[in-house]
Amino acid sequence: MPDHPKRVTRRRVATRARLLDAAFQVFAAKGFGHVSIEELCEAAGFSRGAFYSNFATLDALFFALYQERAELIAAQVAEALAQDGTGLDVPAAVDRVTEVLLLDVDWLLVKTDFLVHAARDPQVARALLDHRARLREAIADRLFRARGHTGLPAVLGDVDGAAHAVVAAYDGVTVQLLLDKDVEAARAWLKQLLTALLTDGGRTPDRPAHDPA
Amino acid sequence: MPDHPKRVTRRRVATRARLLDAAFQVFAAKGFGHVSIEELCEAAGFSRGAFYSNFATLDALFFALYQERAELIAAQVAEALAQDGTGLDVPAAVDRVTEVLLLDVDWLLVKTDFLVHAARDPQVARALLDHRARLREAIADRLFRARGHTGLPAVLGDVDGAAHAVVAAYDGVTVQLLLDKDVEAARAWLKQLLTALLTDGGRTPDRPAHDPA
DNA sequence: GGCTTTCGATACATCGGTGTATCGGATACG
């Protein structure tokens, strides 16, 4: 049990960071649930004493790790979305976001591990749902700014529904990527999916579809 | 190490089945990677001897378990797809398939565990990819039979691309379902997504969209 | 129904991981 430290010394934050970094590596390689505390500490160049001084349990560390990285990604996505102020060019935003979301396969591995973990712990699930909600919000915001310029399919409902769809597409593509490890293909495919979802299927008046057969 | 058994006695298949059933339960509850062989055997009402007589390792059992269940689901999906012979009514097929795919949350839990497992073992990943390919094939077949009656969005490319999109949507919805555990919402949402993907966004000439704002 | 084969239970040796308690050096602070 970590005592609430009176002073947050700088040594503390340093070792904490090193532990989290090592955890990311090791979790990505072997998967949470196949990693022992000892293994993790060895990877970080520490003894178990360091671990128990900083975290109560492996779950706690995993949670902290997820939170840290998720925050980082969220910030990157927000930046990618805000990049063109008025939000007229949706396809460009799609490209930028795709680039950010499918950047690091290791992160996707850890993220999925965390999903599996959250699926069995409502407490953790809540945190993950919150994070996803914030992401959706940012997306919905962006789509709202572009309304009128892109025809959203009616079946998706409002802008919020469309944001939901974007996240679903992201998750779907992630699964395939985890299996074939082809980042470029995944990016291309995600762009395609998002285009299909957010525009009205390539059937805008100014871009008539040619017969696919 | 299981000797290649000369005769497949019926006792053997029975205990094997009981082990697999118990494994499904326990894996769903605690997650693969948090289950010991001992725990599993206890749940099945066996001793560890039974396990080692039937499987070489936990991984092997997990693989067998996945294969068995996946085969079952695939058959159900194929049936749901084949139900109306000529394939004119795509929305009805979507409804039926949705029903089958999002039936059992426990299965989704185990399946996702397996995904995480496969993501780190190319051997296993191959098997999973094969299974997914077969599923896509069945879907593509169905869509092909319905071509001309439903306008596929051009951006998805051919029928095969559309099948790919269906699977991605399924995976995406699964993720959300694992977190909020709301099966009905997931089903509705998946139907909506598939409709948006497979029709041309509710903008067919015979079904004009009304302004969502 | 005997005889053989097969299967699963039991016992055993072993190992790796866990958590705690304690200690010594580093670090902050005056």
Place this chain on the structure above:
DNA sequence: CGTATCCGATACACCGATGTATCGAAAGCC
């Protein structure tokens, strides 16, 4: 600088799980 505090290393006791070897009993076979 001196000292009090903090933090991470070390040592220890303790399971719990693993895999194997062996044995008794059930099931197949004639």
